[in-house]
Amino acid sequence: MPEFQAILFDFDGVLVDSEPVHCDCWREVLAPLGVPVTWEVYAAHCVGAVDSSMVKVFAKLADPPADPAKLWEQYPLKKQRFRERMAANAPFAEGVAEFFRELSVQYKLGVVSSSSHAEIEPFLEAAGIRQYLGTVVGGDDVKRHKPAPDPYVLAGERLGIHSALAVEDSPPGMESARAAGFAAVRITDPARMMEVVRARLEGT
Numbered sequence: 001m002p003e004f005q006a007i008l009f010d011f012d013g014v015l016v017d018s019e020p021v022h023c024d025c026w027r028e029v030l031a032p033l034g035v036p037v038t039w040e041v042y043a044a045h046c047v048g049a050v051d052s053s054m055v056k057v058f059a060k061l062a063d064p065p066a067d068p069a070k071l072w073e074q075y076p077l078k079k080q081r082f083r084e085r086m087a088a089n090a091p092f093a094e095g096v097a098e099f100f101r102e103l104s105v106q107y108k109l110g111v112v113s114s115s116s117h118a119e120i121e122p123f124l125e126a127a128g129i130r131q132y133l134g135t136v137v138g139g140d141d142v143k144r145h146k147p148a149p150d151p152y153v154l155a156g157e158r159l160g161i162h163s164a165l166a167v168e169d170s171p172p173g174m175e176s177a178r179a180a181g182f183a184a185v186r187i188t189d190p191a192r193m194m195e196v197v198r199a200r201l202e203g204t
């Protein structure tokens with residue numbers, strides 16, 4: 001019998017190398033407001049966080065500091081740019097659909113993300129992954145986000161499972177999965193995600 005009933009994947013930075021795309025879109029929409037978003041700041045404070053908390057970090061980058069509420073007004077534009085960039089060229093690893101097909105023989109599968117459904121579902125469809133997923137938990141499904149256990153608890157309830165391996169790239173994501181009682185494996189490079197998950201499932 002397999003060690004886990006389900007495998008639950010984070011989206012950004014795990015299934016798709018999208019964190020640099022998010023960062024670029026924020027940089028573009030906030031530059032006119034005098035807020036210089038850099039990858040260093042984004043990587044240190046924003047990977048694995050919800051968008052509403054990021055604007056507080058960005059506000060401190062302006063001199064004098066900006067009003068986070070003012071920056072948040074740019075969020076619809078940032079989301080639109082992200083969707084356009086991803087629709088033109090979503091950076092999924094090659095072979096990811098076949099990987100999900102293989103896993104679906106033995107495991108229930110899900111995606112657990114802090115991004116909204118609108119920012120993930122169309123790309124899961126386009127990549128050929130959506131059909132293998134028993135559930136997609138988005139940031140709009142829960143009140144408390146990662147690192148709280150809520151998103152992973154909800155995925156477990158929807159799939160009717162009590163053991164799972166979570167595949168995550170950020171400390172808040174790892175914390176969320178473990179707080180929900182699941183095992184977690186960390187991805188540092190989305191290009192190597194499939195290799196790392198296979199090794200973990202084979203116990204090597």
Ligand SMILES: [Mg+2]
Pocket residue numbers: 010011012013014047048168169170173
């Ligand atoms: Mg992530």
